[in-house]
Protein backbone atom coordinates (compact mmCIF):
# COMPACT_ATOMS: atom_id res chain seq x y z
CA UNK A 1 0.00 0.00 0.00
CA UNK A 2 1.35 3.42 -0.94
CA UNK A 3 0.30 6.60 0.87
CA UNK A 4 1.43 10.08 -0.13
CA UNK A 5 1.43 12.72 2.58
CA UNK A 6 1.34 16.37 1.50
CA UNK A 7 1.21 19.73 3.23
CA UNK A 8 -1.96 21.58 2.31
CA UNK A 9 -0.99 25.18 3.10
CA UNK A 10 2.35 27.05 3.20
CA UNK A 11 4.24 24.49 5.28
CA UNK A 12 4.64 23.86 9.01
CA UNK A 13 1.24 22.18 9.21
CA UNK A 14 2.48 19.55 11.68
CA UNK A 15 3.44 16.96 9.07
CA UNK A 16 6.23 15.56 11.29
CA UNK A 17 3.72 14.37 13.87
CA UNK A 18 1.43 12.72 11.31
CA UNK A 19 4.42 11.06 9.63
CA UNK A 20 5.56 9.74 13.00
CA UNK A 21 2.04 8.36 13.66
CA UNK A 22 1.97 6.60 10.27
CA UNK A 23 5.62 5.51 10.27
CA UNK A 24 4.95 3.26 13.25
CA UNK A 25 2.81 1.12 10.95
CA UNK A 26 4.85 1.64 7.74
CA UNK A 27 7.56 -0.64 6.34
CA UNK A 28 9.21 2.13 4.38
CA UNK A 29 9.23 5.94 4.51
CA UNK A 30 10.58 7.89 1.54
CA UNK A 31 11.37 11.57 1.30
CA UNK A 32 11.02 12.74 -2.27
CA UNK A 33 11.72 16.46 -2.55
CA UNK A 34 13.16 19.51 -0.79
CA UNK A 35 16.22 19.44 1.39
CA UNK A 36 17.28 20.85 4.72
CA UNK A 37 14.91 23.79 4.24
CA UNK A 38 12.42 21.43 5.89
CA UNK A 39 12.20 20.88 9.62
CA UNK A 40 10.01 18.12 11.02
CA UNK A 41 9.59 17.91 14.78
CA UNK A 42 8.64 14.72 16.60
CA UNK A 43 8.15 14.53 20.36
CA UNK A 44 8.56 11.05 21.84
CA UNK A 45 9.06 9.62 25.31
CA UNK A 46 12.81 10.09 24.65
CA UNK A 47 12.41 13.83 24.04
CA UNK A 48 12.18 16.10 21.04
CA UNK A 49 13.70 15.22 17.66
CA UNK A 50 14.07 17.67 14.80
CA UNK A 51 14.68 16.25 11.34
CA UNK A 52 15.74 18.20 8.31
CA UNK A 53 16.83 15.50 5.88
CA UNK A 54 16.40 12.11 7.51
CA UNK A 55 12.83 10.77 7.30
CA UNK A 56 11.15 10.84 10.72
CA UNK A 57 10.54 7.08 10.44
CA UNK A 58 14.18 6.59 11.52
CA UNK A 59 12.92 6.36 15.11
CA UNK A 60 11.34 2.99 14.24
CA UNK A 61 14.08 0.40 13.57
CA UNK A 62 11.68 -1.79 11.52
CA UNK A 63 11.06 1.04 9.05
CA UNK A 64 13.38 1.51 6.05
CA UNK A 65 14.01 5.23 5.55
CA UNK A 66 14.93 6.46 2.12
CA UNK A 67 16.17 9.86 1.05
CA UNK A 68 14.85 9.72 -2.50
CA UNK A 69 16.26 10.86 -5.82
CA UNK A 70 14.19 14.08 -5.78
CA UNK A 71 15.75 15.42 -2.57
CA UNK A 72 18.72 17.80 -2.56
CA UNK A 73 21.11 16.65 0.13
CA UNK A 74 23.66 18.79 1.89
CA UNK A 75 26.17 16.12 2.99
CA UNK A 76 27.42 18.29 5.84
CA UNK A 77 23.92 18.53 7.29
CA UNK A 78 23.19 14.85 6.69
CA UNK A 79 26.37 13.76 8.48
CA UNK A 80 25.54 16.04 11.38
CA UNK A 81 22.03 14.58 11.64
CA UNK A 82 23.45 11.04 11.57
CA UNK A 83 25.93 11.80 14.33
CA UNK A 84 23.27 13.53 16.46
CA UNK A 85 21.10 10.43 16.22
CA UNK A 86 24.04 8.21 17.20
CA UNK A 87 24.75 10.44 20.21
CA UNK A 88 21.19 9.75 21.36
CA UNK A 89 21.65 6.01 20.97
CA UNK A 90 19.86 5.61 17.63
CA UNK A 91 21.87 3.74 14.99
CA UNK A 92 20.58 4.75 11.54
CA UNK A 93 21.10 1.25 10.08
CA UNK A 94 17.76 1.59 8.31
CA UNK A 95 18.78 4.74 6.37
CA UNK A 96 19.35 4.67 2.61
CA UNK A 97 20.28 7.62 0.39
CA UNK A 98 19.49 7.41 -3.32
CA UNK A 99 22.62 7.69 -5.42
CA UNK A 100 20.54 9.84 -7.79
CA UNK A 101 19.80 12.51 -5.17
CA UNK A 102 21.60 15.76 -5.93
CA UNK A 103 23.89 17.48 -3.48
CA UNK A 104 23.69 20.95 -2.07
CA UNK A 105 27.31 21.96 -2.62
CA UNK A 106 29.37 24.29 -0.47
CA UNK A 107 28.69 27.20 -2.82
CA UNK A 108 24.90 26.84 -3.04
CA UNK A 109 23.95 28.45 0.31
CA UNK A 110 26.30 31.34 -0.51
CA UNK A 111 24.63 31.91 -3.89
CA UNK A 112 21.20 31.64 -2.24
CA UNK A 113 22.16 34.43 0.16
CA UNK A 114 23.87 36.62 -2.46
CA UNK A 115 20.91 36.33 -4.86
CA UNK A 116 18.44 37.16 -2.09
CA UNK A 117 20.47 40.21 -1.06
CA UNK A 118 20.69 41.35 -4.68
CA UNK A 119 16.88 41.18 -5.00
CA UNK A 120 16.54 43.81 -2.27
CA UNK A 121 12.86 44.59 -1.57
CA UNK A 122 11.81 41.87 -3.99
CA UNK A 123 13.51 39.11 -2.02
CA UNK A 124 11.65 35.84 -1.61
CA UNK A 125 12.55 35.12 1.99
CA UNK A 126 14.28 31.80 1.26
CA UNK A 127 15.86 29.76 4.04
CA UNK A 128 19.39 30.45 2.64
CA UNK A 129 20.05 26.71 2.63
CA UNK A 130 21.03 26.69 -1.05
CA UNK A 131 17.93 24.77 -2.14
CA UNK A 132 17.02 26.95 -5.17
CA UNK A 133 20.61 27.11 -6.50
CA UNK A 134 21.04 23.33 -6.08
CA UNK A 135 17.84 22.54 -8.03
CA UNK A 136 18.81 25.14 -10.66
CA UNK A 137 22.15 23.37 -11.17
CA UNK A 138 20.37 20.01 -11.41
CA UNK A 139 18.24 21.40 -14.25
CA UNK A 140 21.30 23.04 -15.88
CA UNK A 141 23.00 19.63 -15.69
CA UNK A 142 25.92 20.96 -13.71
CA UNK A 143 24.77 19.42 -10.44
CA UNK A 144 26.51 16.70 -8.44
CA UNK A 145 24.69 13.58 -7.41
CA UNK A 146 25.38 11.73 -4.16
CA UNK A 147 26.57 8.77 -6.24
CA UNK A 148 29.26 11.00 -7.79
CA UNK A 149 31.02 10.91 -4.42
CA UNK A 150 31.94 7.31 -5.23
CA UNK A 151 33.68 8.31 -8.50
CA UNK A 152 36.80 10.29 -7.62
CA UNK A 153 38.02 10.87 -11.18
CA UNK A 154 34.62 12.10 -12.30
CA UNK A 155 34.31 14.39 -9.26
CA UNK A 156 37.76 15.85 -9.92
CA UNK A 157 37.04 16.68 -13.56
CA UNK A 158 33.56 18.01 -13.05
CA UNK A 159 34.35 20.03 -9.92
CA UNK A 160 37.27 21.71 -11.71
CA UNK A 161 34.93 22.68 -14.55
CA UNK A 162 31.94 23.83 -12.49
CA UNK A 163 33.98 25.78 -9.94
CA UNK A 164 36.45 27.36 -12.38
CA UNK A 165 34.16 27.98 -15.35
CA UNK A 166 30.75 28.58 -13.81
CA UNK A 167 30.87 29.53 -10.13
CA UNK A 168 34.10 31.48 -9.60
CA UNK A 169 33.64 33.96 -12.47
CA UNK A 170 30.23 34.98 -11.08
CA UNK A 171 31.49 35.10 -7.51
CA UNK A 172 34.50 37.23 -8.33
CA UNK A 173 33.20 39.44 -11.10
CA UNK A 174 29.59 39.94 -10.10
CA UNK A 175 29.71 39.76 -6.33
CA UNK A 176 33.37 40.70 -5.65
CA UNK A 177 33.80 37.62 -3.43
CA UNK A 178 36.85 35.34 -3.12
CA UNK A 179 37.00 32.39 -5.52
CA UNK A 180 36.66 28.76 -4.36
CA UNK A 181 39.65 26.42 -4.50
CA UNK A 182 38.17 23.36 -6.16
CA UNK A 183 41.03 21.08 -5.09
CA UNK A 184 40.52 21.63 -1.40
CA UNK A 185 36.77 21.28 -2.00
CA UNK A 186 37.45 17.92 -3.64
CA UNK A 187 39.42 16.74 -0.59
CA UNK A 188 36.54 17.78 1.63
CA UNK A 189 33.96 15.93 -0.48
CA UNK A 190 36.08 12.79 -0.59
CA UNK A 191 35.94 12.78 3.19
CA UNK A 192 32.14 12.95 3.06
CA UNK A 193 32.23 10.15 0.48
CA UNK A 194 33.91 7.81 2.96
CA UNK A 195 31.46 8.60 5.73
CA UNK A 196 28.34 8.41 3.57
CA UNK A 197 29.38 5.35 1.57
CA UNK A 198 27.43 2.80 3.70
CA UNK A 199 24.17 4.65 3.07
CA UNK A 200 24.38 5.27 -0.70
CA UNK A 201 22.37 2.86 -2.88
CA UNK A 202 20.47 2.66 -6.13
CA UNK A 203 16.97 2.88 -4.66
CA UNK A 204 15.17 1.65 -7.81
CA UNK A 205 15.38 -2.10 -7.03
CA UNK A 206 14.80 -1.53 -3.31
CA UNK A 207 11.58 0.42 -3.86
CA UNK A 208 10.41 -1.90 -6.64
CA UNK A 209 10.89 -4.92 -4.39
CA UNK A 210 8.88 -3.24 -1.64
CA UNK A 211 6.09 -2.53 -4.16
CA UNK A 212 6.13 -6.14 -5.40
CA UNK A 213 5.84 -7.36 -1.82
CA UNK A 214 2.97 -4.94 -1.18
CA UNK A 215 4.79 -3.32 1.70
CA UNK A 216 3.33 -0.28 3.45
CA UNK A 217 5.12 2.69 1.92
CA UNK A 218 4.76 6.28 3.05
CA UNK A 219 5.91 9.14 0.85
CA UNK A 220 6.79 11.87 3.30
CA UNK A 221 6.21 15.33 1.82
CA UNK A 222 8.16 18.41 2.83
CA UNK A 223 7.05 22.04 2.35
CA UNK A 224 3.53 22.32 0.94
CA UNK A 225 1.11 22.87 -1.92
CA UNK A 226 1.22 26.68 -1.80
CA UNK A 227 5.03 26.55 -1.98
CA UNK A 228 4.92 24.30 -5.07
CA UNK A 229 7.08 25.56 -7.91
CA UNK A 230 4.17 25.29 -10.38
CA UNK A 231 1.00 25.63 -8.30
CA UNK A 232 2.17 27.85 -5.43
CA UNK A 233 2.43 31.62 -5.31
CA UNK A 234 5.33 31.81 -7.78
CA UNK A 235 7.98 33.22 -7.39
CA UNK A 236 7.36 33.09 -3.62
CA UNK A 237 7.72 29.31 -3.61
CA UNK A 238 10.34 26.67 -3.03
CA UNK A 239 12.24 25.15 -5.97
CA UNK A 240 10.63 21.69 -5.94
CA UNK A 241 7.15 20.18 -6.36
CA UNK A 242 5.80 19.33 -2.91
CA UNK A 243 2.48 18.26 -4.48
CA UNK A 244 1.55 14.60 -5.05
CA UNK A 245 3.11 14.51 -8.55
CA UNK A 246 6.50 15.54 -7.13
CA UNK A 247 6.34 12.68 -4.63
CA UNK A 248 6.23 10.25 -7.56
CA UNK A 249 9.05 11.67 -9.69
CA UNK A 250 11.07 12.20 -6.54
CA UNK A 251 10.90 8.53 -5.58
CA UNK A 252 10.26 6.53 -8.76
CA UNK A 253 6.87 5.21 -7.66
CA UNK A 254 4.35 4.94 -10.52
CA UNK A 255 0.99 6.76 -10.12
CA UNK A 256 -0.94 3.50 -10.54
CA UNK A 257 0.55 2.20 -7.27
CA UNK A 258 -0.77 5.04 -5.09
CA UNK A 259 -3.66 4.09 -2.81
CA UNK A 260 -4.24 7.26 -0.85
CA UNK A 261 -3.12 10.88 -0.48
CA UNK A 262 -3.34 12.39 2.98
CA UNK A 263 -3.45 16.17 3.26
CA UNK A 264 -2.13 17.77 6.42
CA UNK A 265 -3.59 21.14 7.42
CA UNK A 266 -3.15 23.35 10.42
CA UNK A 267 -6.32 24.65 12.12
CA UNK A 268 -5.20 28.18 11.20
CA UNK A 269 -2.63 29.28 8.59
CA UNK A 270 1.02 30.28 8.80
CA UNK A 271 3.63 31.27 6.29
CA UNK A 272 7.37 32.02 6.52
CA UNK A 273 8.90 34.26 3.91
CA UNK A 274 7.26 36.77 1.60
CA UNK A 275 4.37 36.54 -0.85
CA UNK A 276 0.58 36.83 -0.84
CA UNK A 277 -1.36 35.60 2.19
CA UNK A 278 -5.00 36.82 2.00
CA UNK A 279 -6.18 35.62 5.43
CA UNK A 280 -3.13 37.03 7.25
CA UNK A 281 -3.76 38.52 10.70
CA UNK A 282 -1.52 41.50 11.33
CA UNK A 283 -3.21 42.26 14.65
CA UNK A 284 -3.25 41.13 18.27
CA UNK A 285 -5.04 37.87 17.46
CA UNK A 286 -2.22 36.97 15.07
CA UNK A 287 0.33 37.79 17.80
CA UNK A 288 -1.55 35.67 20.36
CA UNK A 289 -1.68 32.66 18.03
CA UNK A 290 2.03 33.07 17.15
CA UNK A 291 3.01 33.13 20.83
CA UNK A 292 0.72 30.31 21.93
CA UNK A 293 1.73 28.19 18.94
CA UNK A 294 5.49 29.03 19.21
CA UNK A 295 5.26 29.91 15.54
CA UNK A 296 8.91 30.56 14.83
CA UNK A 297 10.66 28.72 11.98
CA UNK A 298 12.27 25.36 12.89
CA UNK A 299 15.05 26.00 10.37
CA UNK A 300 15.63 29.77 10.51
CA UNK A 301 13.96 30.84 13.77
CA UNK A 302 12.03 33.56 11.87
CA UNK A 303 8.60 34.55 13.28
CA UNK A 304 5.92 32.99 11.08
CA UNK A 305 3.14 35.10 9.59
CA UNK A 306 -0.22 33.98 11.01
CA UNK A 307 -3.73 33.99 9.56
CA UNK A 308 -7.18 32.41 9.80
CA UNK A 309 -7.80 29.03 8.23
CA UNK A 310 -8.11 29.57 4.50
CA UNK A 311 -10.53 26.97 3.14
CA UNK A 312 -9.99 28.17 -0.44
CA UNK A 313 -6.29 27.31 -0.14
CA UNK A 314 -7.06 23.98 1.53
CA UNK A 315 -9.73 23.04 -1.05
CA UNK A 316 -7.23 23.82 -3.83
CA UNK A 317 -4.73 21.49 -2.12
CA UNK A 318 -7.39 18.76 -1.76
CA UNK A 319 -8.20 18.93 -5.47
CA UNK A 320 -4.63 19.28 -6.78
CA UNK A 321 -3.34 16.38 -4.73
CA UNK A 322 -6.44 14.19 -4.80
CA UNK A 323 -6.57 14.21 -1.00
CA UNK A 324 -8.74 11.36 0.32
CA UNK A 325 -8.14 11.85 4.04
CA UNK A 326 -7.30 15.06 5.89
CA UNK A 327 -5.49 15.70 9.17
CA UNK A 328 -6.28 18.94 11.00
CA UNK A 329 -3.42 19.82 13.31
CA UNK A 330 -2.70 22.21 16.17
CA UNK A 331 -6.33 22.76 17.02
CA UNK A 332 -5.36 23.32 20.67
CA UNK A 333 -3.61 26.56 19.70
CA UNK A 334 -7.08 28.05 19.11
CA UNK A 335 -8.35 26.94 22.57
CA UNK A 336 -8.54 30.45 23.99
CA UNK A 337 -10.09 32.24 20.99
CA UNK A 338 -13.69 33.35 21.65
CA UNK A 339 -14.44 33.75 17.96
CA UNK A 340 -12.93 32.14 14.86
CA UNK A 341 -13.05 33.04 11.21
CA UNK A 342 -12.67 30.80 8.20
CA UNK A 343 -11.85 32.24 4.82
CA UNK A 344 -14.28 30.54 2.41
CA UNK A 345 -13.20 32.30 -0.79
CA UNK A 346 -12.10 35.67 -2.18
CA UNK A 347 -13.51 38.68 -3.91
CA UNK A 348 -11.52 40.53 -6.54
CA UNK A 349 -12.87 43.26 -8.84
CA UNK A 350 -16.45 42.11 -8.43
CA UNK A 351 -15.73 38.41 -9.02
CA UNK A 352 -15.86 35.63 -6.44
CA UNK A 353 -13.08 33.05 -6.44
CA UNK A 354 -13.19 29.78 -4.55
CA UNK A 355 -9.53 28.97 -5.20
CA UNK A 356 -6.24 30.93 -5.10
CA UNK A 357 -5.98 33.30 -8.07
CA UNK A 358 -3.13 32.30 -10.42
CA UNK A 359 -2.13 35.93 -11.08
CA UNK A 360 -0.35 36.73 -7.84
CA UNK A 361 -0.70 40.52 -8.22
CA UNK A 362 -4.46 39.95 -8.14
CA UNK A 363 -4.15 37.34 -5.40
CA UNK A 364 -2.18 39.82 -3.31
CA UNK A 365 -5.02 42.34 -3.48
CA UNK A 366 -8.09 40.12 -3.21
CA UNK A 367 -10.44 40.41 -0.22
CA UNK A 368 -11.12 37.28 1.83
CA UNK A 369 -14.76 36.32 2.39
CA UNK A 370 -15.09 35.08 5.95
CA UNK A 371 -17.47 32.86 7.86
CA UNK A 372 -17.55 33.37 11.60
CA UNK A 373 -17.82 30.64 14.21
CA UNK A 374 -17.85 30.64 18.01
CA UNK A 375 -14.68 29.32 19.66
CA UNK A 376 -14.76 26.58 22.34
CA UNK A 377 -12.68 28.39 24.99
CA UNK A 378 -11.52 25.29 26.84
CA UNK A 379 -8.48 23.05 26.70
CA UNK A 380 -8.72 20.07 24.37
CA UNK A 381 -5.27 18.54 25.05
CA UNK A 382 -6.72 15.70 27.15
CA UNK A 383 -9.41 14.62 24.66
CA UNK A 384 -9.07 10.92 23.90
CA UNK A 385 -11.91 10.56 21.43
CA UNK A 386 -14.21 12.59 19.19
CA UNK A 387 -16.92 12.81 21.88
CA UNK A 388 -14.41 14.35 24.34
CA UNK A 389 -14.03 17.41 22.11
CA UNK A 390 -16.26 20.42 22.95
CA UNK A 391 -19.30 20.80 20.66
CA UNK A 392 -18.04 24.09 19.15
CA UNK A 393 -14.71 22.45 18.38
CA UNK A 394 -16.44 19.55 16.61
CA UNK A 395 -18.55 22.05 14.68
CA UNK A 396 -15.40 23.88 13.58
CA UNK A 397 -13.77 20.64 12.40
CA UNK A 398 -16.92 19.58 10.56
CA UNK A 399 -17.30 22.95 8.85
CA UNK A 400 -13.64 22.89 7.77
CA UNK A 401 -14.12 19.38 6.39
CA UNK A 402 -17.22 20.46 4.48
CA UNK A 403 -15.51 23.51 3.00
CA UNK A 404 -12.36 21.71 1.90
CA UNK A 405 -14.15 18.65 0.56
CA UNK A 406 -12.22 15.96 2.44
CA UNK A 407 -13.03 13.94 5.58
CA UNK A 408 -10.99 14.99 8.62
CA UNK A 409 -9.99 11.69 10.20
CA UNK A 410 -7.08 12.86 12.32
CA UNK A 411 -7.10 15.81 14.68
CA UNK A 412 -3.99 17.11 16.47
CA UNK A 413 -4.75 18.33 19.99
CA UNK A 414 -1.23 18.93 21.31
CA UNK A 415 2.45 18.35 20.56
CA UNK A 416 2.83 14.88 22.15
CA UNK A 417 2.61 11.62 20.22
CA UNK A 418 -0.55 10.60 22.07
CA UNK A 419 -2.36 13.91 21.53
CA UNK A 420 -4.39 12.79 18.55
CA UNK A 421 -8.11 12.29 18.14
CA UNK A 422 -9.00 9.92 15.33
CA UNK A 423 -12.25 9.33 13.50
CA UNK A 424 -13.15 6.58 11.05
CA UNK A 425 -10.78 3.95 9.60
CA UNK A 426 -7.13 4.86 9.93
CA UNK A 427 -4.58 4.72 7.08
CA UNK A 428 -2.37 1.58 7.06
CA UNK A 429 -4.77 -0.27 9.43
Ligand code: IMP
Pocket residue numbers: 010011012037038039124125126127128129130131132222223227236237238239272273274
Ligand atom coordinates in the same frame (compact mmCIF):
# COMPACT_ATOMS: atom_id res chain seq x y z
P1 IMP B 1 13.67 27.89 -0.05
O1 IMP B 1 12.95 26.60 -0.06
O2 IMP B 1 14.74 27.98 1.00
O3 IMP B 1 14.17 28.30 -1.42
O4 IMP B 1 12.61 29.03 0.35
C1 IMP B 1 11.54 29.41 -0.49
C2 IMP B 1 10.29 29.70 0.33
O5 IMP B 1 9.79 28.49 0.88
C3 IMP B 1 10.51 30.64 1.51
O6 IMP B 1 9.35 31.43 1.69
C4 IMP B 1 10.67 29.69 2.68
O7 IMP B 1 10.35 30.31 3.91
C5 IMP B 1 9.67 28.63 2.30
N1 IMP B 1 9.97 27.31 2.89
C6 IMP B 1 10.91 26.44 2.48
N2 IMP B 1 10.88 25.32 3.22
C7 IMP B 1 9.87 25.48 4.10
C8 IMP B 1 9.31 24.64 5.12
O8 IMP B 1 9.73 23.49 5.34
N3 IMP B 1 8.28 25.16 5.83
C9 IMP B 1 7.77 26.40 5.57
N4 IMP B 1 8.25 27.20 4.62
C10 IMP B 1 9.28 26.76 3.89
